[in-house]
Amino acid sequence: MAVARVFKLVKRFEGFPKEDDLKLVEEKLASPKEGEILCNTLYLSVDPYMRVFVDDLPLGSTMIGEVIARVAESKSPDFKKGDLVASFQGWTSAFLTTADKAAKITHLPEGVPESVALGTLGMTGRTAYFGLLDVAGPVKSGETVLVSGAAGAVGTVVGQIAKIKGCRVIGYAGSDQKVEMLKALGYDEAFNYKKVDLSETLGKAAPNGVNIYFDNVGGNFSDVVLMKHMSMFGRVAICGFISQYNNKSDDTSKGEILYGSILAKELRVRGFHEATYAANAEKKKEANEQLAEWVKQGKLKYKETVTEGFENAAKAFVGLFTGVHHGKAVVKV
Structure with missing residues (x-):
């Protein structure tokens, strides 16, 4: 049985978010059933929009956000072990989900870090x-x-x-x-x-x-x-x-x-x-492919600030509002 580390919202943000508004806990994950995949998170995203959207979350909810992960075990015909996926699972080090809630990442050019799929190519x-x-x-x-x-x-x-x-x-x-x-x-x-x-x-x-x-x-x-x-x-x-x-x-x-x-x-x-545009599969594919092509051509450079350690996710999030990050802010799990 897998164990996930998860950040939970335990206090309402008042003014600037504080690290102790979030609490790190552990949760046990079941083995995947038919149509499900078990994934290990590689990188999670911290973004300014979270400050606004989190107001609608009940206390005790998992902190929202997109992650990049590797499939560790699959009971879905659409995914195999080792596939790289993006999913809006929130701040968790591992997760169990259905195949329709994960998107396979296939557009990263060779040599581009996986984290860029949360930023310039995400x-x-x-x-x-x-x-x-x-x-x-x-x-x-x-x-x-x-x-x-x-x-x-x-x-x-x-x-x-x-x-x-x-x-x-x-x-x-x-x-x-x-x-x-x-x-x-x-x-x-x-x-x-x-x-x-x-x-x-x-x-x-x-x-x-x-x-x-x-x-x-x-x-x-x-x-x-x-x-x-x-x-x-x-x-x-x-x-x-x-x-x-x-x-x-x-x-x-x-x-x-x-x-x-x-x-x-x-x-x-x-x-x-x-999300309004990305809901159209063809529009999303168009954007992903064009952005990737510009990166391959050297016309589009990616900039990111990578915070090491899942336990430092709250600190990285607070940093969004104090100006410490350059480019896309991500946390390496």
Whole structure:
């Protein structure tokens, strides 16, 4: 009988998450029945969206999230021992699941770490792909693309895809080190938002306005962009609002002042979820294959921060909100 280590939600997050909001326990797993697979987790994902979605979980629930795992035992004709799979099992070191709740990973190019299937070649990569090309598209060569939270898992990919499409790309991040990383990834302009005046720098970097704004942060940053720096008929893809995740509900920016700017410049503003697009098997296959091809061609580089040890998952999660990670944050089990 297998034993899994599992992180359980034991306290509600109040403001910034704390490590002791989660508790590490052990659970016994039964042997797989017909149609089931037993898997050992290799890597688990930590993502900002978890801060919001966890509010709907009952206390005592397994912490949510996607994992990359190896099949240890299979009673399903669709999987064999040793297959690499992705599954939304939450923070667990091993799990028993049905075949329909795991996706076989076959698109990783040779030599690419398995962990990248959680990032650039996984959900966050597809988020960048769909958000830029479908939600904010069509993307035209020569357009100016602005990315907030540009050094994060999604932002690092968005900027590179925009460059592949021939755009001028501007990014903002929270440290000088992250700014240098963005420049190394091909960003035309990159700024430390903690050290510069947003409106002044953006006015100089995009004097004709921003055609596409890929928004990962929300809050005052986005207020300034939408009110002052979008071009006529600009497009805004709202991927996240991390600046607001740890606020109380009555502290969040309500943004009524933005309607005038949206109307005056005829902006297209749209929120989206990767899952909406990935639910279409053909769309998901298209994104996976194109992202993998760009990686093989050297056009798309992956950036990740790997935390060693399953027991350090809570620490890695808290680090999302203190700016310690570069690119995709994953935990190696």
